[in-house]
Amino acid sequence: xxxxxxxxxxxxxxxxxxxxxxxxxxxxxxxxxxxxxxxxxxxxxxxxxxxxxxxxxxxxxxxxxxxxxxxxxxxxxxxxxxxxxxxxxxxxx
Amino acid sequence: xxxxxxxxxxxxxxxxxxxxxxxxxxxxxxxxxxxxxxxxxxxxxxxxxxxxxxxxxxxxxxxxxxxxxxxxxxxxxxxxxxxxxxxxxxxxxxxxxxxxxxxxxxxxxxxxxxxxxxxxxxxxxxxxxxxxxxxxxxxxxxxxxxxxxxxxxxxxxxxxxxxxxxxxxxxxxxxxxxxxxxxxxxxxxxxxxxxxxxxxxxxxxxxxxxxxxxxxxxxxxxxxxxxxxxxxxxxxxxxxxxxxxxxxxxxxxxxxxxxxxxxxxxxxxxxxxxxxxxxxxxxxxxxxxxxxxxxxxxxxxxxxxxxxxxxxxxxxxxxxxxxxxxxxxxxxxxxxxxxxxxxxxxxxxxxxxxxxxxxxxxxxxxxxxxxxxxxxxxxxxxxxxxxxxxxxxxxxxxxxxxxxxxxxxxxxxx
Numbered sequence: 337x338x339x340x341x342x343x344x345x346x347x348x349x350x351x352x353x354x355x356x357x358x359x360x361x362x363x364x365x366x367x368x369x370x371x372x373x374x375x376x377x378x379x380x381x382x383x384x385x386x387x388x389x390x391x392x393x394x395x396x397x398x399x400x401x402x403x404x405x406x407x408x409x410x411x412x413x414x415x416x417x418x419x420x421x422x423x424x425x426x427x428x429x
Numbered sequence: 430x431x432x433x434x435x436x437x438x439x440x441x442x443x444x445x446x447x448x449x450x451x452x453x454x455x456x457x458x459x460x461x462x463x464x465x466x467x468x469x470x471x472x473x474x475x476x477x478x479x480x481x482x483x484x485x486x487x488x489x490x491x492x493x494x495x496x497x498x499x500x501x502x503x504x505x506x507x508x509x510x511x512x513x514x515x516x517x518x519x520x521x522x523x524x525x526x527x528x529x530x531x532x533x534x535x536x537x538x539x540x541x542x543x544x545x546x547x548x549x550x551x552x553x554x555x556x557x558x559x560x561x562x563x564x565x566x567x568x569x570x571x572x573x574x575x576x577x578x579x580x581x582x583x584x585x586x587x588x589x590x591x592x593x594x595x596x597x598x599x600x601x602x603x604x605x606x607x608x609x610x611x612x613x614x615x616x617x618x619x620x621x622x623x624x625x626x627x628x629x630x631x632x633x634x635x636x637x638x639x640x641x642x643x644x645x646x647x648x649x650x651x652x653x654x655x656x657x658x659x660x661x662x663x664x665x666x667x668x669x670x671x672x673x674x675x676x677x678x679x680x681x682x683x684x685x686x687x688x689x690x691x692x693x694x695x696x697x698x699x700x701x702x703x704x705x706x707x708x709x710x711x712x713x714x715x716x717x718x719x720x721x722x723x724x725x726x727x728x729x730x731x732x733x734x735x736x737x738x739x740x741x742x743x744x745x746x747x748x749x750x751x752x753x754x755x756x757x758x759x760x761x762x763x764x765x766x767x768x769x770x771x772x773x774x775x776x777x778x779x780x781x782x783x784x785x786x787x788x789x790x791x792x793x794x795x796x797x798x799x800x801x802x803x804x805x806x807x808x809x810x811x812x813x814x815x816x817x818x819x820x821x822x823x824x825x826x827x828x829x830x831x832x833x834x835x836x837x838x839x840x841x842x843x
Contacts, residue, residue: 357497358484379526379628380498388476390581399583406696408630427476 349415360385367422374419375403388427396423436754440742466491466505470588470740473576477586485559488660490517495585500651502592509755510736511792514782516655521662522570522591522676524634524697531682533658533666538650544615544688549608554699558648559600564647566672566788567594567757568679571702571726572731575829582631582829589734589836591707594757594790597670599651603644605686615688616717618643620669623682632696636678637689638671639715646790647672650683671829672788673760674713675726675830677702687796692717701828702726708824709831712818713759728759730833731819733766733811743841746802750780753794756811758784766793768783768807774808799842812833 360381438498453831484494492502508518541548569592576586646805649670703723767776782792812818
């Protein structure tokens with residue numbers, strides 16, 4: 337059953353493009369798994385701490401909305417709220 | 430300054446020994462006490478300062494990694510002391526993370542579009558058979574020094590090093606376009622490269638130039654950089670080179686060049702890389718893309734850096750101190766670089782160094798003798814031949830472009 341373990345690991349780890357992509361350790365707080373899963377699908381997570389701590393709630397909401405509307409990120413409204421709340425709480429102004 | 434975190438992460442990378450070795454090299458130069466490559470301006474956001482690390486991409490020396498995927502790596506200020514930047518010290522900037530390794534043998538360039546008289550596909554050999562032209566030119570991200578804007582604006586939080594200057598060799602874009610022939614009603618030329626987004630719905634980085642700029646004598650489809658093939662990270666096997674204009678137009682891994690008769694309306698033209706009309710003294714206009722409120726960022730603004738001594742270095746009171754740096758602009762030519770040691774009340778003219786061409790970095794130097802012990806703030810200010818000069822405060826704009834604030838370096842006179 338080793339292949340199931342590998343399949344599960346590949347399917348659910350927010351996947352870096354290359355195996356040697358450096359890990360980015362976001363603050364462990366509610367919603368971090370949703371952030372890692374959605375945001376990490378297209379870009380490394382260092383974009384988040386790099387853009388901190390100067391964005392207020394409205395600006396973090398605008399960033400999330402931009403990723404969905406302009407960049408086509410498939411994030412449903414509930415997850416978008418979770419992501420926005422996490423960013424404001426942990427990386428906000 | 431090299432933080433503990435920075436050392437740890439650099440040492441944890443795949444090329445730990447390369448990175449670690451260079452950390453101890455005398456990169457800061459004479460008189461510098463702050464000689465680490467990972468010097469991060471105190472003006473950068475705290476999160477940027479905590480997360481930026483030295484990291485070594487294949488074929489590169491250690492650069493300052495701001496983001497890993499897409500890769501955004503800037504040159505340490507210590508790499509920017511010469512008129513020409515070596516390829517392995519050249520910054521790396523991508524928007525989107527799907528970056529294929531392009532094979533020279535199978536690479537094809539598509540030329541055509543409804544603004545052209547025909548369509549053609551050529552390979553690298555055919556591109557190289559066109560007349561060869563070389564130009565030394567600064568490739569500078571529009572958002573270089575974005576991270577130093579106060580208040581901060583979102584985006585890649587660049588310090589000083591999202592730029593470099595190389596000798597670019599290739600075919601003139603005009604000659605490439607002549608292979609198919611431009612129609613008289615063509616207004617823009619559109620560029621796409623092999624790199625692209627992870628998701629199909631994400632807008633690919635596609636850029637356009639006005640025809641007048643595309644057919645300028647110095648605009649190239651370049652396949653060599655400083656006498657070598659382009660590094661992968663800088664656009665192998667060929668990229669667009671637009672001397673005088675910011676790097677957003679310098680499309681890497683170029684695969685298609687398309688003439689159009691109506692303004693190109695992709696995301697990266699219509700929504701990104703735009704500045705409010707009238708706030709910067711830019712001469713070159715991109716009229717087909719202008720609106721009443723915003724216009725594409727075009728030219729590189731006049732600028733200069735003090736690259737030695739490094740910020741925070743100690744120098745001797747009463748001793749001759751050599752100050753040096755680089756200066757550049759969008760191609761009007763640098764008339765002068767001046768240094769102030771009294772917060773801009775008086776200015777001393779520096780000597781300009783070698784001149785590799787009007788689009789290149791130019792070095793400058795000045796010697797002076799600090800009299801009093803204590804903190805000494807030195808400011809550098811460049812002026813070009815059309816009278817443009819640097820600002821003392823950043824001009825706020827939503828995306829943090831065109832930062833040409835006169836740089837201040839603070840030294841300890843002991």
